[in-house]
Amino acid sequence: MGALLKTMYIRRWGVSPDKVWHLSVMPCFDKKLEASREDFTEKGVRDVDCVITTAELVKMIEQRGVDFVQLPESQTVSNLETRMVSHLGSSSGGYLHHLMTVSAQSLFGLDVDVAEARGVQVRTVRNGDMMEYTLEENGQVKLRMARCYGFRNIQNLVRKLEGKGGKVVKKKGKEDHGWDYVEVMACPSGCVNGGGQLPPPNTNLEQIYSPKEWLQQVERNYQMQAVELPSEERVEALYIDWFGDQREQGRQRCVETGYHGVEFTVGNPLLLGSRW
Numbered sequence: 001m002g003a004l005l006k007t008m009y010i011r012r013w014g015v016s017p018d019k020v021w022h023l024s025v026m027p028c029f030d031k032k033l034e035a036s037r038e039d040f041t042e043k044g045v046r047d048v049d050c051v052i053t054t055a056e057l058v059k060m061i062e063q064r065g066v067d068f069v070q071l072p073e074s075q076t077v078s079n080l081e082t083r084m085v086s087h088l089g090s091s092s093g094g095y096l097h098h099l100m101t102v103s104a105q106s107l108f109g110l111d112v113d114v115a116e117a118r119g120v121q122v123r124t125v126r127n128g129d130m131m132e133y134t135l136e137e138n139g140q141v142k143l144r145m146a147r148c149y150g151f152r153n154i155q156n157l158v159r160k161l162e163g164k165g166g167k168v169v170k171k172k173g174k175e176d177h178g179w180d181y182v183e184v185m186a187c188p189s190g191c192v193n194g195g196g197q198l199p200p201p202n203t204n205l206e207q208i209y210s211p212k213e214w215l216q217q218v219e220r221n222y223q224m225q226a227v228e229l230p231s232e233e234r235v236e237a238l239y240i241d242w243f244g245d246q247r248e249q250g251r252q253r254c255v256e257t258g259y260h261g262v263e264f265t266v267g268n269p270l271l272l273g274s275r276w
Contacts, residue, residue: 002040002047003255008242011250017045024048025057027194028187039257053196085152086225089114090191096133096145096183100228103180108142129153129188134177141177150188157182192218 002024006017024031035041035048052060061068089097094199097114113134114120121134129149135142148157161179187193193215200207200214209217243250 002035002049003042006042006045006047007250007254010246011242017042021049022047023050023052025052025054026051027191029053029194029196030186031196037259037262039259042253053194055196055198058198084225085228086222088227088229090147090183090186090190091192091219091222092149092183096147096181100133100135100143100145103143108135108137109140110135110137126153126156129190130156130177132179144177144179145181146179147183149185149190151186154184154186163167176260189215189219192222206266 002022007021009015009020010017024035031053032051035046035051040047055268087094087098089095100114100120101112104112110119112119112135114122119136120134123132123134124130125146127134129147130153131147132144133146134144146157148154161182185191187195197218200209200211202208239247239251
């Protein structure tokens, strides 16, 4: 989104990207580290200039004594979209759901929805944070994907992927399709349970929600948002509108990226100045 916004401002209003300051509110502290990576810069200008977590945002509001109930509703609306919409699938962005659906349509001509299709089997591999989705047609596995949340499941995932990955391998005399795509999140229950999220509210006398109840409440709030299905035509129209005849360059700049190893150069700060 940072790359998209800064590229769009350059094209539309001729504003230099270093004059656009982009703040992103995230449920995850690691997004701060991600934004600082050199992979997400263009000619020395960062795609995302600052990241704060939802908990930090609320703390800032409280420190300034802002009461949202007493605030008048703003009468100015940006010409950019301000609607709040959600995606189908998990509350970590719905990537697996989207890829499963699009792949089924484009690769096999199957008009299916992961959540409802008869041909898609969903099973719990170990617990609610390790789920497997298998698309079958006439008894043949077409696609198999997995959703893996939490470090304990990631360890099991790595063991399963060793020597297998998305390849078809023999297992107990039968072909095992393996996984074509895996959605991995470090936090149990995914992004709604991110380390930067708001803790359960409490009064001076008792805790209103247990951690599990609070997570369920956050999940319900997420799923209550209006859902908008992705539209390939709409995305293409946006590329044409924003980038004109340079839409392919714009697509590469705003969508594609790569990760490179970051050299660890800082030692243990507790040992700085020590003779140990």
